[in-house]
Amino acid sequence: MDEEVGYEPVSVKDVLAEMKDTAELLIDLSYSAVLLGSDDIAEEVLDLEARMDVLHLRARMSLLMAARNPEDAEALAPVLGVVGAAEKISDAAGDIAKIVLEDIGLPEAMRAALPEAIETLVRATAVDDSAYVGRTLGAINLETETGVRVIAIRRGGEWLLNPDAETTIEAGDVALLRGPTDGLDRVYTDVTGETYETLEPPTEEFDDLERAVDSIVLMKNMSELAVDLAYGSVLFDSEAVAEEVRELEAEVDALQSRFEAWTLRSASRVDEPINLRGLVHLGRSTEVISDAALEISEGVLMGIGTHPVVAAAVEESDEVIVRVSVEPDSDLAGTTLGETAVKTETGMRIIAVRHAGRESQRTGREGSDWVISPTAATEIEGGDILLAKGTRSGASRLSELAS
Incomplete structure (x- = not known):
C-alpha cells in the first residue's frame, strides 16, 4: 500500500458503509475474474483491496480516538x-x-460450474459516442428497461460505489454491470460500442472433480448468504439471525474439509494435477469469507448488542437490507415467493423468512422459525417477517406488496 494514511476526523458511519459496499463488490469481482479468466477484473480487485486497507486504518484510528x-x-x-x-x-x-x-x-470444470453460482457481472468502458454519455442513470432507466444495474463506476482512479438516479455517465467511465445475459448484451453494446461475448462452458466431462466443484460452489453461496445475514443480524440486533450465521459458518467448515479430501483424491486422476492449486486456493479463501461473516455477528452473539453506528452504516450502504412485515390482507399473504414473482417485481432478493409459529425448513429445529435462503416455493403468510436485500427503490416496492 503506497498511500500514506494519517489520522483525520472522519464519519465512522460513512467509512463502515463504504467498507461494507467495497467488501460485497470485491466478492462479486473476484469470482467474476475467475469465471472469465480476466486479468483486467482481477486488477480491479487488487485496486479495491488497496482502497480497503486505507479504509480499515481510518476506521480503526477513529474508533480508538472515540x-x-x-x-x-x-x-x-x-x-x-x-x-x-x-x-x-x-x-x-x-x-x-x-x-x-x-x-x-x-480446472475448466470450475469455470463451467461458476456461471450457475454467480450473477453475471461485466466491466464496460463508456466510449465518447455512447448513447449513455452525458445522461443520468435515472434518465437512462436501465434497471427498469433491461434488468441491468450499474453497481459501481470507476472514474479517474476513484470508485463511485453508490451510483444513483442522479449519477451522470461520462466518457471513459468504467462501469460494473450486473444483470441477465440478454439485458447485458444490449447495455454493453450501448456503453462500449462493441458486442458482448458470452462465456461458452467447456464441453468436456470432469467426473473426477464433480464433488469438489459442487462443494466449492455450495461453499461460495453459503458464505455470501452468511455475510448478508450477518449484516442483517447487526442491523436488527437479532440473536436468532446471528445463530443462523454461526450454523452456516460451521457448515462451510465441514464442507471445506470434505472439499479438500475430494480434491486430493482427484489429483491422481487428472492430466495436470498442478491445475488443482487454484481450486485449493479458492476453497480456502471462500472459507475465510464465512469466518468473517461470523465475526460481524459476534457482538450480537455475545449479548453486547449492536452499536448504533453499525446499524446506521448498514442502512446507508449501497445494497440495503430491510425487514418487512407481511400484512394479512396484502398481496403477498397466502402466496409463495414464486407466485408473486417478488424478485422480478421488486429486484429484491429475499435472504430469510421468519414464519410465525413454524419451525425452520432448513434446520427442522423446534422453535427455530427462520427459513434461510428461501426458494420460489416458500409460502408466505400474514404475520411473516421478510429479510431482503437490494436497492432502496426495490425495498419500497416490496413494502407496498407486503402492506
Whole structure:
C-alpha cells in the first residue's frame, strides 16, 4: 500500500458503509475474474483491496480516538470486529484474484460450474459516442428497461460505489454491470460500442472433480448468504439471525474439509494435477469469507448488542437490507415467493423468512422459525417477517406488496 494514511476526523458511519459496499463488490469481482479468466477484473480487485486497507486504518484510528473509558471500549469492541471482518473479506477476494493474475491454475470444470453460482457481472468502458454519455442513470432507466444495474463506476482512479438516479455517465467511465445475459448484451453494446461475448462452458466431462466443484460452489453461496445475514443480524440486533450465521459458518467448515479430501483424491486422476492449486486456493479463501461473516455477528452473539453506528452504516450502504412485515390482507399473504414473482417485481432478493409459529425448513429445529435462503416455493403468510436485500427503490416496492 503506497498511500500514506494519517489520522483525520472522519464519519465512522460513512467509512463502515463504504467498507461494507467495497467488501460485497470485491466478492462479486473476484469470482467474476475467475469465471472469465480476466486479468483486467482481477486488477480491479487488487485496486479495491488497496482502497480497503486505507479504509480499515481510518476506521480503526477513529474508533480508538472515540474510546474514552471502559464503557466506550465495551460498546465499540463489536464495531472493531465488523471493521476487521470487512478487511478479512477484502484479503480473501484479493487471494482469489491472484489465482488469475499469477496463473496458479484452475480446472475448466470450475469455470463451467461458476456461471450457475454467480450473477453475471461485466466491466464496460463508456466510449465518447455512447448513447449513455452525458445522461443520468435515472434518465437512462436501465434497471427498469433491461434488468441491468450499474453497481459501481470507476472514474479517474476513484470508485463511485453508490451510483444513483442522479449519477451522470461520462466518457471513459468504467462501469460494473450486473444483470441477465440478454439485458447485458444490449447495455454493453450501448456503453462500449462493441458486442458482448458470452462465456461458452467447456464441453468436456470432469467426473473426477464433480464433488469438489459442487462443494466449492455450495461453499461460495453459503458464505455470501452468511455475510448478508450477518449484516442483517447487526442491523436488527437479532440473536436468532446471528445463530443462523454461526450454523452456516460451521457448515462451510465441514464442507471445506470434505472439499479438500475430494480434491486430493482427484489429483491422481487428472492430466495436470498442478491445475488443482487454484481450486485449493479458492476453497480456502471462500472459507475465510464465512469466518468473517461470523465475526460481524459476534457482538450480537455475545449479548453486547449492536452499536448504533453499525446499524446506521448498514442502512446507508449501497445494497440495503430491510425487514418487512407481511400484512394479512396484502398481496403477498397466502402466496409463495414464486407466485408473486417478488424478485422480478421488486429486484429484491429475499435472504430469510421468519414464519410465525413454524419451525425452520432448513434446520427442522423446534422453535427455530427462520427459513434461510428461501426458494420460489416458500409460502408466505400474514404475520411473516421478510429479510431482503437490494436497492432502496426495490425495498419500497416490496413494502407496498407486503402492506
